[in-house]
Amino acid sequence: MYCNYCGKVIQEDANVCAYCGTRVAGVAARKRLMRPRMGRKMAGVCAGFAEYFDIDVTLVRIVWLIVAIMTLVGFVAYPIAWIVMPEEPLPAPVPAGQQVTSP
Numbered sequence: 001m002y003c004n005y006c007g008k009v010i011q012e013d014a015n016v017c018a019y020c021g022t023r024v025a026g027v028a029a030r031k032r033l034m035r036p037r038m039g040r041k042m043a044g045v046c047a048g049f050a051e052y053f054d055i056d057v058t059l060v061r062i063v064w065l066i067v068a069i070m071t072l073v074g075f076v077a078y079p080i081a082w083i084v085m086p087e088e089p090l091p092a093p094v095p096a097g098q099q100v101t102s103p
């Protein structure tokens with residue numbers, strides 16, 4: 001990969017550019033806010049936020065619920081997040097021929 005600051009080629013797994021010392025870790029593999037297909041209760045909005053911010057999904061749900069009850073913002077924000085947040089891409093399909101057919 002390339003350093004975003006000086007443009008020199010650096011190691012793929014480097015955290016810091018060897019030439020200019022700029023932090024490069026996390027730039028390439030940046031997390032995206034999206035709704036995971038696994039571990040969702042409703043639309044996966046809370047699970048998506050939990051994954052993005054690296055916090056417990058239960059904590060997100062509790063905070064969201066408290067905010068929703070106290071301010072009503074959560075009730076409006078949830079469907080908006082549901083619409084706006086992209087869904088996690090489907091896992092690669094099983095190649096034809098590997099599927100087990102019933103006898």
Ligand SMILES: [Zn+2]
Binds near residue numbers: 005008017018019020
């Ligand atoms: Zn650099």
